[in-house]
Amino acid sequence: MQHSALINVMVKAALRAGRSLKRDLGEIEHLQVSLKGPANFVSLADKRAEEMLYTDLSKARPGYGFLGEEGGTREGTDKSHTWIVDPLDGTTNFLHGIPQFAISIGLQREDTIIAGVVYNPANDELYIAERGKGAFLNDQRLRVAGRRQLNECVIGCGLPHIGRGDHVQFRAEMETLQNKVAGLRRFGAAALDLAFVAAGRLDGFWERNLSPWDVAAGQILVREAGGTISGVEGKDDAVTSGHVVCGNEYVHGELLKILKAASK
Numbered sequence: 001m002q003h004s005a006l007i008n009v010m011v012k013a014a015l016r017a018g019r020s021l022k023r024d025l026g027e028i029e030h031l032q033v034s035l036k037g038p039a040n041f042v043s044l045a046d047k048r049a050e051e052m053l054y055t056d057l058s059k060a061r062p063g064y065g066f067l068g069e070e071g072g073t074r075e076g077t078d079k080s081h082t083w084i085v086d087p088l089d090g091t092t093n094f095l096h097g098i099p100q101f102a103i104s105i106g107l108q109r110e111d112t113i114i115a116g117v118v119y120n121p122a123n124d125e126l127y128i129a130e131r132g133k134g135a136f137l138n139d140q141r142l143r144v145a146g147r148r149q150l151n152e153c154v155i156g157c158g159l160p161h162i163g164r165g166d167h168v169q170f171r172a173e174m175e176t177l178q179n180k181v182a183g184l185r186r187f188g189a190a191a192l193d194l195a196f197v198a199a200g201r202l203d204g205f206w207e208r209n210l211s212p213w214d215v216a217a218g219q220i221l222v223r224e225a226g227g228t229i230s231g232v233e234g235k236d237d238a239v240t241s242g243h244v245v246c247g248n249e250y251v252h253g254e255l256l257k258i259l260k261a262a263s264k
Contacts, residue, residue: 001139006107007128010117013056014103017049017087018121021094021103025122028097043095046070049087049103057083057105064107069213082108084239086213090189099123104191106216113239116217118195127195127221135198135224144227145200148250154183155247155255156193158207166208169263173206176262177255190244194218197246198225204247204255208232215239228252232259 003011024045050070058066063078068085076082083105088094090101099122107115118127127142129135135142147153155177160170178184185202187193190210196202198221215238222229228249231241234256238244245255 001136003128004130004133006115007117007130009057009060010105010107010115011119011126011128013053013060014105014117014119014126016056017052017103018119020052021045021049021088021101022121025094025097025099028095043088043091045094046088046091050085053083053085053087053103053105057085067212069211080110084108084113084212084216086191086211089191089214090187093188098188100187100192101189102191102195104213104217106213106220108216108239113216113220116220118191118217118221120192125195127198127217129198129217129221129224131220131224133224135221137195137199142198142221142225143200144197144222144225144248145203145251146248147203148248150180150251150254151182153181153203153247153251154185155181155251156185156187156196156202156205158190158193158210159186160209170208173259173262177258180258190214191218194229194244194246195221197227198222200225204245204251206232206243206245206255206259208243210238210242210244212239212242215242215244219244222246230256232256 050068063076065076065082066074086104089104094101102120105117114131116129193205229246232243
């Protein structure tokens with residue numbers, strides 16, 4: 001199918017960086033790995049992929065700002081546009097040879113995410129969305145799941161790990177939710193979790209303490225697939241708050257109620 005010039009730029013950059021990550025996945029035992037923090041690994045593959053993305057996106061759209069997980073903020077002359085990029089979401093999965101990781105590219109205009117691409121090179125699943133034009137997986141239109149009975153729903157989540165997140169709060173939320181849903185899943189790559197909600201594979205998802213690059217592309221995927229996404233307060237923005245709750249309108253509302261009850 002035909003895509004806009006903007007989406008073509010994003011897809012081309014993601015595919016090139018993805019080929020590099022796929023080669024490195026095959027040579028996982030040879031990767032040199034450094035520690036960035038407790039249980040938060042950064043590989044040479046991660047850094048190399050971000051530089052490839054920066055080079056390709058900057059060449060195609062000179063002047064746009066760039067916010068990446070590894071390189072931080074790189075100011076551009078165009079103050080209204082910023083690429084928000086995670087070159088390897090699911091780094092721990094990647095470094096253990098688990099094929100659940102992705103490149104995530106979001107484009108922010110002023111305060112609005114207008115386009116997103118999430119690409120898993122391990123299985124060649126390419127998710128794209130552009131504001132007002134829908135969300136797609138390998139050119140197939142996406143819609144969020146329509147279930148309206150919480151006990152039939154599978155909900156994704158993020159588990160706080162060593163050195164990150166409020167473990168007590170998460171346990172309270174999980175215990176409250178476990179008795180109300182068909183199942184909980186934790187896959188370890190928030191961008192793909194959000195893409196799974198857009199594709200109807202997960203009925204909903206929540207996680208706290210995320211970074212903008214974890215959420216930007218996934219947020220527009222969910223919205224363009226007909227879903228609702230916010231922070232945990234319900235009206236706050238997931239990209240800026242760092243907390244995300246999403247699903248169809250019903251599931252989103254029910255999750256907000258449950259999370260609020262669990263925090264009392």
